[in-house]
Amino acid sequence: MAKGFRSDLSRRERQIMDILYRQGRASAAEVLAGLPDPPGYSAVRALLRILEEKGHVRHEGEGKRYVYLPMQPRQNAAQSALRQVLHTFFGGSIENAVATLLSDQDTQLSEEELARLADLIDQAREGEKQP
Amino acid sequence: MAKGFRSDLSRRERQIMDILYRQGRASAAEVLAGLPDPPGYSAVRALLRILEEKGHVRHEGEGKRYVYLPMQPRQNAAQSALRQVLHTFFGGSIENAVATLLSDQDTQLSEEELARLADLIDQAREGEKQP
DNA sequence: GCTGTCATGCTAAAATTTTAGCATTACCTT
C-alpha cells in the first residue's frame, strides 16, 4: 500500500474509503447513504468493485448481501492520515496540531477529557525518561 | 467553501492544494516539483488555472511569473482537515488521535516538546476552570 | 404462479479529469 495512498484516490474512491473507515464495514446501501451528493445504487456498487480490484477493499458475504471492509488496517490508515495532515498544514508539528484542536470551538474538550489528555502526555514523558 | 471541500477535489487537484498549503505559495514549476508521478509543466499550469476558475486558488504576479496561493486561509483548512481525520478514524476523539500520534515512531516527540505539550494542556485546563 | 423488492455481475456511455502541445511573449546569451 503506497504511503500517501489517500491522495492517490479519485474523488469518489476517497469518499467511499472514508465511509468504510468511519463505519468499519458497510454494505453498498450503507455506503450510498453516507455519500455526499449521492449517485445511484449501481454506481456505488461499481465503485466498490473497482476499489476491490485495486486492492483497497474486500468484501464478505453477510446473509444475502455483501459487506465491504478496507484492506489496510484502521490503525495504519489513521496514522498515515494524521501524518499527512501534520505535514501539510503544521510543518510536522504535533504541538501546533494539538493547539489548533484545543482552540477549535467544534472540538471543545471537557474537563475530564483534558485531564485524560494530560495523563496521556505524562505517561509519554515517563516513558521518555526511562532509557 | 463547502465544508468537506478536500473530499470534493479530484486526485490531482487535491495533490496540488496540499502542496500550496504546505509551502504557503508556489509557482507552477514548484508545484510540478512537488507532485508525485509528475506530469508535464503545461499539465500543471492547466490544473492551476482550473483550480483558480473553481475559486480554490488565486495567483499573483511575482517578477515575470505567477505564484499561486490557496484561497481558504491555512488555519481554516487545517482545522477542517484535522476534524475530518478525527471524524473518519477516531470517532471524533482528540484523545485517541493524540494517543496515536504519541505512539507513532515517525512522529516521536522530544522531552522538551512533550513538556510544551503538557503546558498547552494545562493552559486549556486553566481556561476551562474559569467560567 | 405472479409481483415486488433486494441483491449481484457486467457493460458501456456520459462526464470529468488529466495531459500535452501550439502560439505567443519576454528575457538572456552568443
Place this chain on the structure above:
DNA sequence: AAGGTAATGCTAAAATTTTAGCATGACAGC
C-alpha cells in the same frame, strides 16, 4: 539578429472516473 529558455493563454484530445441500466437470482407476500 538568431537561438535558447522561461513564461503565459488557450485548446482539445487522451485518459480516467463516474454513472446508470440490463440481465439475472433470491426471497417474501399475495
